[in-house]
Structure formats: C-alpha cells, structure tokens
Amino acid sequence: MSNEKSCCxxxxxxCNTKSITPYDKNxxxxxxxxxxxxxxxxxxxxxxxxxxxxxxxxxxxxxGRMNYKISPGLYAVGKPDHTSPVLVSANYKLTFDVLRKELxxxxxxxxxxxxxxxxxxxxxxKGTFGTDELVNxxxxxxxxxxxxxxxxxxxxxxxxxxxxxxxxxxxxxxxVYGPVRAKDIKAFLDSDFKATEEMxxxxxxxxxxxxxxxxxxxxxxxxxxxxxxxxxxxxLFAARPFGLADFIAYAGAVITGTVITPxxxxxxxGRAFSWKGWLLGLIWALGFIWYSGWFxxxxxxxxxxxxxxxxxxxxxxxMNFTGSSTYTSFSGVIKExxxxxxxxxxxxxxxxxxxxxxxxCV
Amino acid sequence: xKHRYLKNVATLRLSAEKCIGCGRCTEVCPxxxxxxxxxxxxxxxxxxxxxxxxxxxNCPTNAIAVxxxxxxxxAVIIGWLKGSEPSCDCSDSEGCC
Numbered sequence: 001m002s003n004e005k006s007c008c009x010x011x012x013x014x015c016n017t018k019s020i021t022p023y024d025k026n027x028x029x030x031x032x033x034x035x036x037x038x039x040x041x042x043x044x045x046x047x048x049x050x051x052x053x054x055x056x057x058x059x060x061x062x063x064g065r066m067n068y069k070i071s072p073g074l075y076a077v078g079k080p081d082h083t084s085p086v087l088v089s090a091n092y093k094l095t096f097d098v099l100r101k102e103l104x105x106x107x108x109x110x111x112x113x114x115x116x117x118x119x120x121x122x123x124x125x126k127g128t129f130g131t132d133e134l135v136n137x138x139x140x141x142x143x144x145x146x147x148x149x150x151x152x153x154x155x156x157x158x159x160x161x162x163x164x165x166x167x168x169x170x171x172x173x174x175x176v177y178g179p180v181r182a183k184d185i186k187a188f189l190d191s192d193f194k195a196t197e198e199m200x201x202x203x204x205x206x207x208x209x210x211x212x213x214x215x216x217x218x219x220x221x222x223x224x225x226x227x228x229x230x231x232x233x234x235x236l237f238a239a240r241p242f243g244l245a246d247f248i249a250y251a252g253a254v255i256t257g258t259v260i261t262p263x264x265x266x267x268x269x270g271r272a273f274s275w276k277g278w279l280l281g282l283i284w285a286l287g288f289i290w291y292s293g294w295f296x297x298x299x300x301x302x303x304x305x306x307x308x309x310x311x312x313x314x315x316x317x318x319m320n321f322t323g324s325s326t327y328t329s330f331s332g333v334i335k336e337x338x339x340x341x342x343x344x345x346x347x348x349x350x351x352x353x354x355x356x357x358x359x360x361c362v
Numbered sequence: 363x364k365h366r367y368l369k370n371v372a373t374l375r376l377s378a379e380k381c382i383g384c385g386r387c388t389e390v391c392p393x394x395x396x397x398x399x400x401x402x403x404x405x406x407x408x409x410x411x412x413x414x415x416x417x418x419x420n421c422p423t424n425a426i427a428v429x430x431x432x433x434x435x436x437a438v439i440i441g442w443l444k445g446s447e448p449s450c451d452c453s454d455s456e457g458c459c
Contacts, residue, residue: 125414125432159390159416160430177389195389202392204365266365273435323434325365327393329413330431330448332368337435 020141021073021112029100034076038142043076046104052097059094060211062218068093069117074141078107082148085189087178088134089155090115090123102182106189109147113137124161131163135170144172153178153185153193156200204326209262212324216258220317224254238359249288253310256284257317262324273328274340277318281311301358308351312344319344372411373429378402380425387426390416 018039023030028049033040059065069091077100086109089099096112113133115123123129134152138144154162156177164175179188179199188195227250235241261268261277268276285307289295294303319340322328374395383401388394393410396403396417403425405411415430431448441448 124416156390156416157392159420160414162419164386164420165422180392197394200389200392201394271366271368319435323432323436325433327365327410327412328367328433329372329411330433331371331373331413331429333433333435333438335368335371337438 021075022071029097034079036146038145041074041076041109041146043078044100044110046077046100046102048097048101052093056094056097061214065215067117070096070112072112072114072137074143074146075110075112076108077103077110078105080107080109082146084108084147085153086111086143086147086151087153087185088113088158090118090120090129090158092117092119092123095119099182099185102185106186108189109143111137111141111143111152120155121157121160124158127161129158130161131166131170134162134167138171138173150174151176151193153188155182156180156195157202202326204265206263208326209265209324212321213259213262216262216317216321216324217255220254220258224250234356234359239361240359242359245292249285249292249306249310250313252284252288253281253313254317256280257314258321261314261318262321265321265325272319272336272340273322273325274315274319274336274344277321278311278315280318281314282307284314285310301354305351305354305358308347309355312347312351315340316344366409367412367433369409372408372413373427374405374408374411374413374417375427376403376405377425377427380423382423382425384422386420386422387417390420392416 019033020036020039020041023042028051029045030042031045032043034043035041055068059068070093072091084107087099087103088111089095091112091114096110099110113123113129114137115128115133118126118128120129134154144150150173152167152173153176154164157180159177162175164177168174176193177195178185178193179195180202181199184195184199188199231242231246257277257280261273261280264280265273265276268279270276270279288310289303289306293299294306319336322333322336376396381403383398383403385398385403387396387403388398392414393407393412395405395407395411397406398404411428412433413428413430415428418424418426418428418430434448438448
C-alpha cells in the first residue's frame with residue numbers, strides 16, 4: 001500500500017526533503033504535502049469520498065477488516081505550523097476517517113500510531129496504542145522539531161494503554177485527554193482543551209449498537225454453515241427431515257441473539273447479556289412453535305426440543321455481544337459465564353438429543 | 363436509558379492516603395466513576411466500572427488498583443479453549459472488537 005515518496009524535482013531545495021510518512025499517491029484522501037524542518041508531511045482531506053464510505057461499510061460486515069489500515073506517522077490538516085495542536089490517533093482507516101471528517105477548517109497535526117489496524121479503544125486495551133509506541137512515534141517523526149509547544153491531545157479512550165505521566169517523563173510532551181467522540185474535538189479545542197462531562201462519557205446508543213450487529217451476524221452465519229452441513233447429512237437418513245420450518249426457527253434464534261437483543265439491550269429486563277438473549281429467544285421459540293402448531297401431543301418432542309435449543313442459541317450469541325459493548329467488565333463477564341455457559345450447554349445437548357430422537361426414530 | 367451491568371463485581375480499589383487529588387482519573391474514566399472533592403478522589407459509582415484500567419494506568423501516585431481486562435465472552439472462551447489468558451487478540455483472525 002505504502003511507497004516511499006520519490007525524490008525528484010528540479011528545484012534543488014526540495015531534494016533535501018524526505019517524506020516523514022509514506023503514503024500511496026493514488027489515495028484520494030491525501031490532497032498534497034506540507035514541508036517541515038524534518039521533511040514532508042501528507043496533507044489530508046476532511047471530506048470522505050465514496051471509496052471511504054464503501055470501505056467503512058465493508059469492514060462493518062467483516063470484509064477485509066483486519067487489513068484496513070494506513071501508514072503510521074505524521075499527517076497534516078489545513079496549514080498547520082509549529083504552534084498548531086497535535087492530535088494522536090490509531091492507524092485503523094475507519095478510525096482515521098471518523099477523525100478527519102470532523103476537522104474541517106482546522107489547522108492541526110495528526111500523529112498516527114501503529115496499532116496494527118485496530119481502533120483506539122481496543123488497541124489501548126491490548127497496549128498497542130500505548131506508552132512505548134507513542135514515545136517511539138514521537139521520536140521517529142521528529143515531532144519535537146516540527147512543533148515548538150509540548151502538548152499532545154490523545155483520545156480519551158486511549159487512556160487504558162497510555163500512562164500520561166510516563167510519556168511526559170520520557171519525551172517532555174504533556175498529555176491532555178480529549179473527548180471520547182471525534183465530533184466533539186472542535187468544541188474541545190475552542191474551549192482551551194476542556195472537555196465537558198458529557199464529552200467524557202461513553203454512550204452506547206441504539207445507532208451505536210446497530211452498526212455493530214452486521215459483524216455479529218456475519219460471524220454467526222459462518223458458524224451456521226457447519227450446522228447446515230450436519231443437518232444435511234442427518235437428512236439423508238431422517239424419518240422427519242429438517243426443512244424450511246426448522247431453518248426459520250434457527251435463523252430467528254440467530255437474529256434474536258445477534259441483532260434484536262443488542263438493539264433492545266437496555267430495555268430488556270435483567271443485567272446479564274445471556275439472560276437477555278435467552279429471554280427474547282424463549283419468546284421467539286414459543287411464538288414460532290405456537291404458530292407452527294407444534295404444541296400438540298404428537299409434536300411434543302419437537303416442541304420441547306426447540307424450547308431448549310433456540311433460547312440457548314440466542315443466549316450464547318447475546319453473551320458474545322459483551323465484547324462489543326462499552327460497559328461490561330471482565331469480572332462481570334466471568335461471573336455471568338460461570339453460570340450461563342453450563343446452563344446453555346446442558347440445555348443445548350438435551351434439546352438436540354430430543355430433536356434427533358424426533359427426527360430419526362419417529 | 364442508562365446501561366447497567368452486574369452489581370458488586372468490579373475490582374476497583376482507591377487508596378485515599380496515596381491520592382493527591384490531581385483529577386486525572388476523572389479525566390480518563392469513560393463512565394464517570396470518580397469525582398474529586400477537597401483534593402481527594404472518590405469512587406462515586408463502582409458498579410459502573412468496566413475495569414478498562416485507564417485510571418490506574420494514569421494515576422501518578424499508584425493510588426488506584428484494578429484487575430483490568432477485556433469484558434468479552436468470546437475472548438474468555440478462546441482463553442479457556444487454548445488454556446491461556448483471555449485475550450481479545452484479533453490480529454490473526456476475524457474476532458471480536
């Protein structure tokens with residue numbers, strides 16, 4: 001993706017300038033270069049093009065998500081000089097795009113850390129958005145000779161990986177944690193680096209949860225192929241083959257766990273995610289079994305089997321949404337899982353046995 | 363509507379003795395768990411703590427301790443299966459976060 005800028009020109013002065021941050025000349029989001037004492041820095045657009053928006057859509061569905069990144073280094077927005085603020089961020093392209101589109105009309109520097117294409121918060125949790133990488137990147141880009149001030153603005157969600165006082169000790173730069181959301185950056189800079197409590201608090205709106213559901217659905221779909229493969233083999237010698245009704249019952253449970261539960265998360269009673277998923281899965285199972293007319297003595301095995309299997313699927317998938325949520329703690333997840341995982345397993349096994357008996361022996 | 367997770371599980375601890383009241387914890391906490399009054403930080407809502415570790419990492423006097431980790435069931439399961447620490451390591455597969 002990245003190639004070194006070739007040194008090439010007729011004017012003798014520019015031949016001394018090397019490129020601080022490599023970039024691909026075909027990238028539309030780079031609009032030019034700005035020259036500094038340490039070399040040239042790419043200037044980035046604050047507008048998103050079709051390719052950026054389509055790229056965001058793709059990674060939301062898990063397509064090429066682990067390789068959606070830009071070169072770490074220094075970038076410029078507008079016409080920054082040695083007094084302009086320095087914003088620090090991650091090299092996940094989705095993160096970078098969300099940031100730059102909020103910076104129109106500003107003159108500032110963006111210092112991009114190498115987080116292996118992971119967003120700020122997750123990278124901070126792993127430590128790749130961390131003290132060492134930041135200290136290293138400051139020295140690699142020669143930042144202390146490009147700006148005359150000694151202040152860095154870090155995203156607040158980078159704090160789990162960065163020790164602010166340690167950065168100051170090692171580089172002389174002081175760290176100010178900016179707002180959680182990029183859209184508040186202008187207001188933050190205008191108010192002399194002060195974030196309101198509202199800017200400091202992580203939310204998890206219905207929209208925030210909605211954009212996370214495609215990746216859950218895509219992962220569940222991949223797993224489902226295995227389930228369908230097994231059912232196909234069973235059908236070869238089943239007395240009651242699995243058909244469309246079974247597919248709908250299963251798909252409904254999957255969508256309940258991966259989409260409906262996340263969307264309705266705060267309004268579903270209870271606190272544990274698996275419980276919330278189980279509850280909605282049970283409602284789905286009861287509704288579907290009733291609709292299919294399986295609450296009759298001759299279909300009893302089928303009805304009980306599905307009442308055990310379907311809510312368990314939803315519970316498991318909903319439990320996995322803890323990783324996408326913004327407020328679950330490690331201790332809490334462990335506590336939840338110690339109870340939920342054995343119950344889900346038992347319920348699934350008993351349910352599957354009943355369904356198999358019903359399918360093969362009846 | 364505010365999100366609430368399980369009660370009485372967070373491992374967050376604050377030493378009032380070591381605290382110098384710099385307020386860094388209120389700056390980094392994503393859930394407003396801390397407040398600073400009369401130059402001392404206070405845990406005002408422990409049940410909202412998600413154990414991200416930002417406060418302890420940025421506390422200049424080590425007054426805050428928390429067993430930080432990822433609150434991610436998939437990571438815990440991977441840890442159980444591999445017999446390793448739970449890790450949300452997505453670098454080699456299409457995993458979580």
